[in-house]
Amino acid sequence: MKILTNRIHSLLDPLGNRGLLWVWVGLCSLGGVLVAANVDARAQLWLAVAIVVLLLGLRRLGHPERYRAFFLFLAAFLTLRYVYWRTTNTLVLDGVLDTTMALLLYVAELYGIVVALLGIFVNIRPLKRKPVPLPDDPALLPTVDVYIPTYNESPELLEVTIRAAMNIRYPAAKLRVYLLDDGGTVQKRDQADEAKALDAIARHKWLRKLCQRHGAHYISRARNEHAKAGNINAALKESHGELIVILDADHVPTVDFLEQTVGFFLRDEKLFLVQTPHFFINPDPIEKNLRIFGRIPSENEMFYSVIQHGLDFWNSAFFCGSAAVLRRRYLEEVGGIAGTSITEDAETALDLHARGYKSVYLGTPLISGLQPETFTGFITQRVRWAQGMVQIFLLKNPLRVPGLKLWQRLCYFSSSFFWFFGYARLMFLLAPLAFLLFGLHIYNATLDDFLAYALPHVIGVMLVSDYLFGKVRWAFVSELYELLQSMFSLPAIFKVFRNPRAPTFQVTPKGEHLDEDFISQLSMPFYLVYLAVVVGMGVGIWRFIHDPLERDIVLVTLAWNTLNLLLLNAAIGALFERRQRRANPRMPADLDAELILFGSGAHLPCRVDDLSASGARLLVPSALLPAGFGDQQADSDRAVIAIYNPALKRYTHLSARIHNARPLDDRLHTLGIEFADVAVAQVAEVVALVHGDSQRWQDYRRQRARKIGIFASLGLLAQLGVRYAFSHYISILQTVGTTLWRRLCPVGGAIRRRGQRIWQWAWAG
């Protein structure tokens, strides 16, 4: 085998790039012949079985370069074979309804297949860079402006970000931090609504003071034009740094942010962007409501841990709006941040790539941010992304924009085309119902055909997904997130198609407090679909029993519908919003510390178990606690804590209040503490301690990145769905019961009183 491989290499090596590309094209053409070979279904079935078995075997070998391509191409072969068969054999264009539904489903499938194939292209060779070290001589470093655009975020949240930006290790003379306040513009301060105007004035003053307090610069403009892009562009005119760091208001940088990123700019003059991951320290509403935060990889990990690396290989990693460094010169060359779409970040990157400039993606998390707390906030954010990417698809179609290389076109096309998933997801939800409920024949195939073509394709796609993203995106999680978004992103996309320039920038609400559990106001469409799917299950079972000739089709459709039901269950569970009282989310930590109690003066060596900007949880050996510690402890007590601060590489001393102490087990007590001092120095220490250490974020990401397998993932989703959908429905029943009780109580009282009177009258004789 090795001899044969060497022989092939010796034949291919002398070929130039073009020659090799022709060989590649020739092999693809031959592959097309094999794909289109009209072979009997039984032979097709056994070919597919053999390939699936081989894929399962290769999956165990991991990701060596040569196996990776082989694995992906084998799966692509199954998919292309399916597409050919699906196109030439299964389209029944008979009857208006059947035809319409058949074509809608076919287009949805084609969409999925194009996305899958583009995914293979993008991810075939991920590039995982190491940071480029900075020169020892500070004079060689470029000047950097850090922009923190804000619109309506709270000063408390902004203070952390500003402080963290000020904490960034970089020569002070070359670093300037700017708060770009769009909530306190002249336009806002002069608005007709007096209350709002007063709010804006107060905000303006507050934030100006806040900036002064921390040594940052406050910028506000006259009018709120072009949203975030306009805000940044306005700031470009008032600052002069060679590099621009853009941070969302809630994106708190680590102290080594510039140490890790600026080196790339020194090495490559044509570089316009270094993008880093968006790392979140709070759960998104779906993670929160299903209580899976920390148990499974975060939803955005797939993009930031895998896809951006893939895009980086093709010089197509794009700007994600924050946690990125841009070169001012190139930004100004294209007139600043682009504003044609509401995803100004990707659009700007597209413009600069088209001019031949380069981008870099560094996979180290260098900021920690917040995700929207409510499902409504989450949908607001995702609808903006969807609309923005579709705007790019329509207004600056990557396939047509001049200047891009072919591979960049494909990468951008992949990134924007992906956002049509709402259509496909909805079709996959409705297609089995079209058959089960209305008897529409939209997929002309027998069970044998399905087993020979469709099932291997589905397995192939799932194995590819598991192979590429298994550690960071468990099976069916994408489906769940897409399902939850589809009902809202699809109408939003239609709006873009109607008027591509209509969408406006909607700020994603973050840092919201939820005082009690409640059902999301966006649940109604899911109830309707859920009801239809449940009825579809019933009708399907009835058809299975009473229609023996169609049992094979009914069985396949029922299986499909069951998967939809499982996903819908999880979706319904995710729509039951859990309360969220903590403003500063706590993240796990494992740091050395020593607690000095003011009352007893005792020195308690301990470990920090979790940490937030406002406090920490400590693990203290029970034996070291003073006698009667738990009893004496009032609601709070003063203490000083010395915690090892990895970001600053020294101990940080903080004043704290102890809120509670509870035994954890026989050996340990947990102590909840709140940081007490609000002096700038202490805030700087706390922010550096809590948000400053990039290694901590890396460790946390690594810890969550694990594979559990396709079936285990499905099982988990099913279990979560049943559990939390049940809570959802119980909540509905409680609400209905309470409402009814309130309405019926007066009536019941009247009846009771009347009954008593009758009884008394009767008894009295």
Add this chain to the structure above:
Amino acid sequence: MMKTTRTIWLWLALLVACSGAFANTGRQGRDVPLAELSGDPQPLRLNGAAGQQTLALPLGARETVKSATLHLVATNSTALLGERSQLVVQLNDRVIAQLPLSPKQPEIVADIRLPLAQLKPGYNRLTFAAAQHYTLQCEDPSAPELWSEIDVQQSTLRIDTELQAQAPTLDRLDAVFDPAQWHDRRLTVVTAAQPGANELGWGAQLTQGSALRLRYQPLAVQHRAVAAGHGEGPVPGLDPAVLGNGDAMLVGTLAQLKPYLDPALAAKVKSGFLGVYPLPGDARRVLLIATGRDAAEVGKAVAAFAGQHLPRQAELAVTGLALPKLAPYAGLLAAPGSYTLRELGFRTRNVKGMSPEAIETTLRLPPDLYSPENSTVGIALNYAVGAKLRADSVLNVLVNGQFVQVIPLDQDKGGLVERYKLEIPLRAFRPGDNTIAFQPRMTPLVTGSCQLYQTENLQLTVFDDSTLTLPKVSHFARLPDLNRLAATAFPYAVQADGADLGVQVTERSSDSIAAAWTLLGKLAQKHGLPLSAAAIGFDAPPADRHLLVVGSRPPAALLEGAPWQPGRPMQFTQPVVDTAQGAGWWSRQWVRLSGGRTAEAATIANTEVRADATLAGQLLAMQYRSPLDGDRTVTVFVAGSPADLARGSAELIEPANWDRLGDDVSLLRIGETGIVSQRVGAQYDAGSIGVTGRIGYAFSQHPLVWLALTLTLVGLLALVTVKLLRRFYLRHHTGVEEEQ
């Protein structure tokens, strides 16, 4: 004792004399088992309260029936109620006999004279209808004990017919060669004394013309050379003996025939000439004379005869003949597209009752039809169905007797249904003739004891504007395949006029010539058109044609690669599927799961017998790749002697033998029914299915090869891709440090 013996001899002499006289009068009597009429040796079963079965009783147009008696042997259920049960025999829907069905005497033997006036030329309907009951009260009409069976082996029809003497005309030759005729179909073709290629070709065309008029009935011809004698009528100079005792045809140029023809008739020949006359000495038979001043004119005359449609006159001067230019596969449903059933020869038909006869339509598909597994024939059926049928009513769809689809007739209100879509796998069809049958099974809404059964609503009409859509098909076949030859005349009839066919008769014996004509007649019947452009001769035919070799001494050059060669021991094999040994378990599972294909799939253990067997008393048919042209096929019909060949070919064309031709070698033992076929030689492919079709076919046959090729190609693609990616990396990311 002496006296008794003499009496017997006298009776025998009388019988012989009578039979001779019987023969001379053209009368013929036959005892025909009903199985011959039903085409099935299984008894006719009459089930239920009103069971019914119908047989077709043919009668030739020039026959007069002198007597016809049905000898009926039947059995009925002993559970029947004698007072109410009876068997009715109908002829053309008129009752001709009623027989009680008694539980005490369940064996029925009856002789029923058929009323001769009811018998019409063509196909008569002989119906057996049983009224069967088990109680005087209300009953279940489908009770399983309500049955009678007619034994079609023992039941016979004794029919005594006589040929009519009449002045023949050319258009009435269809009545002479009538497939419904009971009388023997004897035909003698008389040619010049030294027949050459021309005579061979003319005789072949005359035979084919006759065989085509007989449609499916076998026609064995005899060949005679002219001989001078004292004849009558149009051939006063011809020895009457050469014309035989059946119908006869005399063919040759005027110069060849002039000595034997009536001078007045000879004087009429100024172009191609066809004349039909009563056979001298037997006015019930006919003599056809086909002649002309030269070979070309004779060719026109015989081609005109083969073309079948002739005017109502006894003599015809064929001055010109323009044969249509037919495309390959003409007359067959070969082009993809939609056809109305009317275009396929079907006419709107209505049926009534619970289990009426199936509504059938036929289509002729190309003999080398090849289609991938997923090809389907679409039918958009327009039909009307009665209202208030019970929900279990259905319209079964059968292709060549195999159930393939069903339409539920469950619409309470009945009505007209337009374009009901049916998809039938193309592989359910076979090359050549196919029958699509729509078999309604309609149940009354109200059934059960003591209920009035409304059956007048049980109606179904299939309209001839229904359409059949044929997918794109390829022309591709695995040869040799004598069965395909027998069913469709493939590969000789791809060109509609037989322009692909070369026939070599290996000796000039009349028997060999007759055998060749007989076989060509059969092939023409299977093809449906005369093979007028076939090259026929005694010498080696053109190499670029598919060859048909008939004779007892086929030339060695043509036997190269043949499965059997004269003078060499013949190998007989007894194939046994070996399930106990051979391939390993995994191989067997693969073969089983992948469809258990062909000989290489199951191990065949051949019992080989090598012996110096000769063909004496036998006729051997074999097919193989032509040694003259690798793209062509040779079929050889060879026997021990010319006489065996003539007798053997006459027997071979009987349906019982012809339909059993198969594989690449078939052996007929002359005088015995039945044929032995087996595969001896190598197989090869004929036709073209295009590159993709060929690939699909090959991969279907060899899925492991497909898998290996796929893996190899994907592996190569991966390798080249990795190489391209490395080059891309070097060009765009040199110096980039990566995480491990």
